[in-house]
Amino acid sequence: MKIGAIQEPSAENRVSITPDIIDALSKLGFTVSLESKAGERAYFSDADYEKAGAKIASRNEILSNSDIIVSIHELDAASAKQIGNNKCYIATLAPLATPQKMKDLATNGAKIFSMDMIPRITRAQSMDVLSSQATVSGYKAVLLAASNYSRFFPMLTTAAGTITPARVLILGAGVAGLQAIATSRRLGAVVDVFDTRPEVKEQCMSLGAKFVEVEGAADASTSGGYAVDQSEDYKRRQKEAIAKFAEKADIIITTALIPGKKAPVLITKEMVESMRQGSVIVDLAAVMGGNCEVTQNDKTIMHNGVTVIGNSNLPSTQPMDASKMYAKNILNFLKLFVNKEKQFQINMEDEIINTCLIADAGSIRHKGVLSLLG
Structure with missing residues (x-):
């Protein structure tokens, strides 16, 4: 053949x-x-x-x-x-x-x-090509964020004073999210991670991240490892929880996708505007509309002093x-x-x-x- x-x-x-x-x-x-x-x-x-x-x-x-x-x-x-x-x-x-x-x-x-x-x-x-290529995406997303970020990732103690570590918020703890956690931690960042699936908590914590829990998520155990649609009540509580962490985050990396559907909006325009100027968002769900409300696919934009990178094909860069x-x-x-x-x-x-x-x-x-x- x-x-x-x-x-x-x-x-x-x-x-x-x-x-x-x-x-x-x-x-x-x-x-x-x-x-x-x-x-x-x-x-x-x-x-x-x-x-x-x-x-x-x-x-x-x-x-x-x-x-x-x-x-x-x-x-x-x-x-x-x-x-x-x-x-x-x-x-x-x-x-x-x-x-x-x-x-x-x-x-x-x-x-x-x-x-x-x-x-x-x-x-x-x-x-599983989605997993293999998501490994590349999660790794490269952190490097892309670091190269566009206005400060260091690790804590540095110098003669000129102490630099506090960057705070990274990762939305979605699938293959890309887990690789993003590992890479962020290697670079010295403090990492918070959110996922609707409580069963991934242990994996996130083993990599050194803090897991953000919002109770009442729909069961995703039969979805083949993908996110699923959630109730309106859960989405409201989810939005409130993410908003608190987004405001403190220096870097946000979003990875949430639902097969065949528009990506769920997890970072609203208001959340972006609450972030510190010089912060960075890397949206890996850009091709399906993005997890961030202001994301533009295949574009890097500046919104209220925050760099928003919409790139769903990071594997092509490695x-x-x-x-x-x-x-x-x-x-x-x-x-x-x-x-x-x-x-x-x-x-x-x-x-x-x-x-x-x-x-x-x-x-x-x-x-x-x-x-x-x-």
Whole structure:
């Protein structure tokens, strides 16, 4: 079976297959091709891929000759039309946010898999692109905040006096939030963290953060690790609690997302205006409207002396390691396509495959997407 990886759009520096996984793919029985310069922005040259055993080809050759096409972002319309029946297309498609796009994409007849639909179960952890890329986002969000912050992060005692440590408020203790806690603590900040799930309290505290509790949250234990909608009464009490901490915070990092829905607004305009001038907000939910009311996606703005950074694609700013992790996720997912005899066989009854299959033979198969399409 032939696997082909496509060069990503100009705004994306990552690549979906890296040289270090090509040998493993070969041992599974796959041959690998990449579009020329596909890995260049992640610092992987065509020569690196050829040395690892991959072939460099044109975009048209890959789309025409590959049995499986892999990318990070959705292909452009012209390229998507070249993927026909009996082929597989694997990418991170955000299908619950773009159901109509999925319907249009399905017309090519291919089996379409979206890596962000991988279920958050133990067996699928090694394939979970949302978690691997969120690790990068949480780490880079803190570094971005530190570089835009007007003061130091750690407490410093100098001959010129003592500098008090920065106070960091992190909203959401998923993978990105936990990485943000760890990175903030390494830099010497005092960290408060808020999450609607009480079960993450111990993890936050083990990293050195103080956990902010608001009782009465809706049970999120069956949501696959994601946030869920809350009652209006809870939202009111949540807002009051966050406002108290936001006023004292020097840095706020927001990570809260609900699949297929607008991001919950946790930091209002009034909260931003209550913060000290020179403070920073990094909103990782910007692409879905943002957790901060004044966030603008893919923009850095100044609001009442507070820097507000809306960036949902921080993994692209750490392209080498982010690409390596994404590629390992792809490798582990492709292992499901090979049986014990090393024959290509897609088991449609497999929970992981079935959950992230969006379309097949021209029809939408994912229940969530079908529901959104009515």
